[in-house]
Amino acid sequence: MGDGERGSSIVMGFVLSSVFWLVVGLVVGLWVAAEMIFPALNLTPWLAFGRLRVVHTNGLVFGFTIGGIFACSYYMVEKLTRTPLAFPGLARVQLWLFNAAIALAALSLFAGMNTSKEYAELEWPLDIVVVILWVMFAAIVMGTLLKRREKQMYVSLWFLIACVVTVAVVYILNNLAAPVSLTKSYSVYSGVNDANVQWWFGHNAVASVFTFPILAMFYYFLPKTTGLPIYSHRLSIVAFWSLVFGYLWTGAHHLMLTPVPEWIQTTALAFSIFLIAPSWGSVVNGYYTMNGHWDRMKSNYLAKFFILGITFYGLQTIQGPTQALRTLTGYLHYTEYIPGHVHMGTMGWVTMIICASMYFMAAKIRGREVHSVKLANVNFWLILVGQLLFTAALWVAGIVQGAMWKAVNPDGSLAYSFLDGVAAMYPFWAVRLAGGLLYFAGILVFAYNLYMTSRPAPRTA
């Protein structure tokens, strides 16, 4: 096996693992969406909402997204450095360790071993495994960069480096805990500090998992699929540094109007508004890249994934900062509006970009065209319509819920009990479930199409 082939088989290993965990995570997601409507589905401790929701989020963040990031990063790093992957043996070990860790993580969360800190729920022994996996990732990426044959590092590589260092810093600091046993520990921070550290982590996990590496893919695969060079190198430099600088200040916008010190909240709010600019720097860069070539949205089956993806990223990065405004946070926080926001980012932006990148890589690696362009289009429309139905239902639900919580009678008393607010949600939750099912159907089409594309090439006589 040559160096290049070795790299390719590792990339494909991560692609297929990531898609496997995507399907698993979505099945759990559909189950919890149904539990919202039918509480009788909380059949056993292992299937109760409080545990399953965490399996859903962790499965999709760590299994699907991180798996997809590993796959795309190794591919991009090899191509952009024109160098075979450093430490391919280590990468193979990492692939197996990754799958074992995700399986163990899911089992431990099912069993209720859970620190309660969002997206950092894994108990300390698994945290250590995550750190080991990340050190392997850093060694392979940096090792390849150091022996590269291409002098200049392209913008995608900057975003990957930012991803490597930011995840390392926020993950380790937020997960510091004092163990009681192998399966139980307590955060080293207490109360307000724990909240502040957690959401500094929570927000920057979003930055360094759902933003930096996905932008890296966007900057690499959009020009590759369309054959159009990225519009402005200078714009990407400005956008990169201001994004990386600004993100770390904004965690406390998840904690508006809580006992977290006022100045931390206000600082977070100010930087959240500031972040619109660098986020849109990438959006504008993407749109201008297509300038004069918009016909490729029709002629190139992958272009629409990237352009719709970056559009949802643009909408996401406007919606997010506005939610931090004190008036709006007072109205919308804790309502269904927020899961609506999150799912536009994950189902719209992240999945669109990773799906398209995987199609591209699988076809290139196997040296053939995608199995079916028609199925890829079906995949696109199903996940687009599914996502829009899902998120729009939750936004409206959140606005209704926020209004009911705030409504008062002329005498100043509350117009609705909490239960009235719950009862009003059922129709919206049903639409959300329907949207989720459509989206899931799209993902099944994707998995099938990708699998058919990535079957080993037949040896022709």
Next chain:
Amino acid sequence: MSIYDKPVTFAMLAVAVISVGTLVTTFIPLFLPSTQPVSPLVKPYTAPEVEGRDIYIREGCNNCHTQTVRPLRTEVARYGDYSKPEEFAYDRPFLWGSRRTGPDLARLGGKYPDAWHYRHMADPQGMFAKSNMPAYPWLAKTRLDDSLTARKVRVLGYGYDEAEVSRRMAEFRQTVSGPAYPAAVLRSQVTPEPLRGEATELDALVAYLQRLGADLKAAQRGPIGPAAAKAAEARNPFAGNKTAEEEGGKIFRENCRSCHGERGEGGFGPKLAAKSHKYGGTDAELFASVANGRPGGMPPFLSGLGKDRVWKAVTYIRRLEREEK
């Protein structure tokens, strides 16, 4: 030569750039005592409460319930006084949550009697048909494992020793399994026979839920805010008003039925379809009971329902009294 062709320098620069915001908004506040102030009014959790809190964490209750009341008028009216930083000094981890699929729980302690929780955890829809709270019947069927409690308390640094842990746990077991426990009837309905003499996971969870916000409530003594204002009104403006009585019935079914029974025959709360009432039967006394609540699990309703609807509920209670005769 630029940083874009030096990966290691680039990585170090990236670390420096992300460190600025981290230092200012996260790291430095860790060392400012004002970020997490400590008050003598707020005490560490007791041993059974520590175990109850860990069950809350294990079951992921924080995925649907918040534990922080924001300083917003309707939020204070719905839940109680807004959260203060001092209240969380012993919370490791914090459990503020991020979504209210269910209501906020920061002021839950003492709001309902223990018996309410035993029934609610076993069968939420039996109490509130429209609720989507999952039932947790298995908690009452699992013996509380306290083998790690002493170690947990040591790690948490709560300042009491192993002997105190054993004493508190033994006392707790005795209280919840004793015949004098006010929730004894409900508890034995949901707890299987062999476990009735032991402490179960549900017992610990209820102890923890009853502690939420309790320190602050004790310190503030009595209702605050709008609830404190003009509680004792003398005369029911809706007395004899049929429409108000019908509305009162609706209010009763939504707010009172789960504790006092469909026809006021009594449940966790006292019988209301009766000639005499525990806290007095004059208009003013009934109004005060509903508006401000009473010790032992009657929540205050004035801030949520407002004066008129409290009076309408009282009007309906009068009808229940009449029907009883």
